[in-house]
Amino acid sequence: MAAKIFPLVLLVATCACLAQPPAPLITNVEHRTTVSLNGPWHAIVDPYDTGLKDYRSHVRSKDGFFQNAKPQTPQDLIEYSFDKSETLNVPGDWNTQRPSLLFYEGTIWYEKSFSYRPKPHTRVFLHVSAANYFSIVGLNGTVICDHEGGFTSFNCEVTPLLHEGENFVVIYVNNTRKADGVPTLSTDWWNYGGLTRDVQLIEVSERFIQDSFIHLVAGTRDQVSGWVKLSDATANQRATVRIPELAIEKTIATNNAGVAEFSFSDKRLQLWSPEHPKLYKVEIETSAGESGTDASKDKLEDEIGFRTIETRGHDILLNGTPIFLRGVSIHEEAPYRSGRANSEEDSRTLLGWAKELGANFVRLAHYPHNEHMLRMADRMGLMVWSEIPVYWDIKWDNPATLANAQNQLTENITRDKNRASIVIWSVGNETPVNDARTKFMQALVKTARSMDSTRLLGAALQVQHTDAQHRDGTTRIIDDPLGADLDILGCNEYIGWYEGKPEDAEKANWKSPYDKPLIMSEFGGSAQSGLHGNADARFTEEYQEDLYKHQTAMLDRIPFLRGTSPWILMDFRSPRRLLPGIQDFYNRKGLISDRGEKKKAFYVLQKWYRQKETTDHSAH
Numbered sequence: 001m002a003a004k005i006f007p008l009v010l011l012v013a014t015c016a017c018l019a020q021p022p023a024p025l026i027t028n029v030e031h032r033t034t035v036s037l038n039g040p041w042h043a044i045v046d047p048y049d050t051g052l053k054d055y056r057s058h059v060r061s062k063d064g065f066f067q068n069a070k071p072q073t074p075q076d077l078i079e080y081s082f083d084k085s086e087t088l089n090v091p092g093d094w095n096t097q098r099p100s101l102l103f104y105e106g107t108i109w110y111e112k113s114f115s116y117r118p119k120p121h122t123r124v125f126l127h128v129s130a131a132n133y134f135s136i137v138g139l140n141g142t143v144i145c146d147h148e149g150g151f152t153s154f155n156c157e158v159t160p161l162l163h164e165g166e167n168f169v170v171i172y173v174n175n176t177r178k179a180d181g182v183p184t185l186s187t188d189w190w191n192y193g194g195l196t197r198d199v200q201l202i203e204v205s206e207r208f209i210q211d212s213f214i215h216l217v218a219g220t221r222d223q224v225s226g227w228v229k230l231s232d233a234t235a236n237q238r239a240t241v242r243i244p245e246l247a248i249e250k251t252i253a254t255n256n257a258g259v260a261e262f263s264f265s266d267k268r269l270q271l272w273s274p275e276h277p278k279l280y281k282v283e284i285e286t287s288a289g290e291s292g293t294d295a296s297k298d299k300l301e302d303e304i305g306f307r308t309i310e311t312r313g314h315d316i317l318l319n320g321t322p323i324f325l326r327g328v329s330i331h332e333e334a335p336y337r338s339g340r341a342n343s344e345e346d347s348r349t350l351l352g353w354a355k356e357l358g359a360n361f362v363r364l365a366h367y368p369h370n371e372h373m374l375r376m377a378d379r380m381g382l383m384v385w386s387e388i389p390v391y392w393d394i395k396w397d398n399p400a401t402l403a404n405a406q407n408q409l410t411e412n413i414t415r416d417k418n419r420a421s422i423v424i425w426s427v428g429n430e431t432p433v434n435d436a437r438t439k440f441m442q443a444l445v446k447t448a449r450s451m452d453s454t455r456l457l458g459a460a461l462q463v464q465h466t467d468a469q470h471r472d473g474t475t476r477i478i479d480d481p482l483g484a485d486l487d488i489l490g491c492n493e494y495i496g497w498y499e500g501k502p503e504d505a506e507k508a509n510w511k512s513p514y515d516k517p518l519i520m521s522e523f524g525g526s527a528q529s530g531l532h533g534n535a536d537a538r539f540t541e542e543y544q545e546d547l548y549k550h551q552t553a554m555l556d557r558i559p560f561l562r563g564t565s566p567w568i569l570m571d572f573r574s575p576r577r578l579l580p581g582i583q584d585f586y587n588r589k590g591l592i593s594d595r596g597e598k599k600k601a602f603y604v605l606q607k608w609y610r611q612k613e614t615t616d617h618s619a620h
């Protein structure tokens with residue numbers, strides 16, 4: 001017995017960070033009643049975690065900065081002050097808000113005071129759309145939850161802690177890279193820290209609509225099915241689903257898990273596609289239930305598109321019709337000003353450029369992007385590849401790393417599953433082939449499939465060079481064993497940049513043992529906007545232009561190719577890109593510079609996409 005108790009005691013005594021998981025995610029925040037906490041927050045830069053841990057040990061201090069303490073008398077010793085600290089804007093990465101923070105990796109404490117009046121029969125959740133990388137949330141001096149992962153949203157209930165008048169929220173955010181984190185120590189993007197997306201209070205009724213999923217059934221053009229999940233797991237609660245434009249109204253009842261399922265068919269349904277991104281207003285309403293009080297009523301609407309995405313052999317079928325995905329990869333980097341993108345305006349600019357390029361598809365690399373991007377893609381008619389930051393070589397053997405990756409994937413799917421634009425969940429990028437990694441990735445595929453059967457599973461793989469046949473320099477075989485578990489094979493290749501010369505692309509012969517479609521998920525090369533020279537001079541626009549010409553000629557010869565998302569739409573900051581005068585901490589593979597200037601290669605791809613669009617249309 002004693003032996004069993006010991007580890008628990010030890011854990012409680014030594015753990016600085018007893019996990020307090022967030023509450024189940026409330027989805028569709030856009031249409032909820034919210035109080036924005038965006039704007040200036042006081043910020044304390046705390047490189048030694050002084051505000052979190054006792055000074056000699058690593059135990060979390062009970063007097064941490066969550067208290068937002070203020071001296072009451074001149075004798076009081078308090079060695080921090082939110083009130084006297086400068087502010088940082090939320091949403092926003094801290095790196096681009098102060099020159100001294102550009103390279104900062106560590107802790108910053110955020111504090112915001114706000115006045116609030118609690119409303120009867122109303123529950124309140126503090127919702128953080130993203131905090132990179134690890135965060136702990138406190139309200140009025142009480143720690144309420146923590147969260148790992150820098151690109152997904154979470155919420156914690158604050159109802160019992162809020163009071164009439166002034167309240168304060170303190171959020172600890174730490175962006176230290178971790179060997180066992182997701183992502184891990186090395187990435188090719190800037191580790192922007194902070195409260196990078198919106199923070200708000202969500203006000204809901206006592207029993208509210210927690211989540212819902214509504215979609216077209218695979219293989220059909222007119223059958224819709226879905227479910228509504230209420231916040232408490234009680235049977236026989238009533239909910240009504242309406243699509244006013246189609247005069248559809250379904251009243252359904254929950255099962256013991258608080259989930260009510262529905263389905264209907266309607267031949268008038270107009271399907272979502274890039275050419276016709278039709279969205280329907282969908283309303284969900286719950287009735288007062290047996291208690292008969294308004295406190296258990298809730299009403300929520302959303303704009304939802306209906307489409308199917310499937311594969312057949314090498315083909316990708318959108319609404320049953322073969323389609324080529326003319327895409328481009330995009331980082332969540334703000335156009336014109338650098339830093340993390342977040343606003344609706346940012347997404348309009350980035351996706352507007354993709355449209356101008358002739359794209360019908362974007363790969364949102366390498367992590368879940370903000371919700372504006374997805375909603376904008378829904379409206380603009382761009383199909384989306386959504387990805388989690390399982391990038392390069394992470395700790396495949398560590399169960400905590402897998403749990404973390406699964407959690408980020410779950411949070412991504414939970415938030416975005418109603419976006420018609422998303423056609424692919426990608427479980428990772430350029431992960432090296434070995435048994436532990438393949439098992440890890442298979443577990444992610446399983447997680448995604450168990451949550452969503454309406455989308456394709458993919459990953460950006462690399463070509464393997466395992467035997468002499470592959471090393472002849474011309475044959476490239478996509479034989480990653482993970483291919484067997486995926487619906488779509490993604491492949492990143494850099495012929496003409498990291499490997500050989502641009503013209504070598506034309507000698508390459510691509511093979512695949514899988515009867516599945518291939519998306520060339522990356523290819524490209526760097527050019528500094530405005531730098532001109534011979535086509536064989538690195539970093540000139542002419543080199544990049546020439547590379548795209550050779551690449552597109554090669555791509556045209558791959559019989560099982562069904563999409564491309566070259567690297568990348570816009571130059572982005574990266575700590576790995578050190579060449580002075582050219583890179584200056586930017587990855588220059590953008591078709592557009594960070595200042596919005598289009599490079600010559602942009603027009604090569606645009607021309608190719610225009611031709612592809614014409615052939616695609618004449619083929620149907």
Ligand code: GCB
Nearest residue numbers: 188429430492522567587589
């Ligand atoms: C890759 C990575 C991407 C990098 C890119 C590059 O293969 O997937 O994140 O930024 O190459 O520019 O090297």
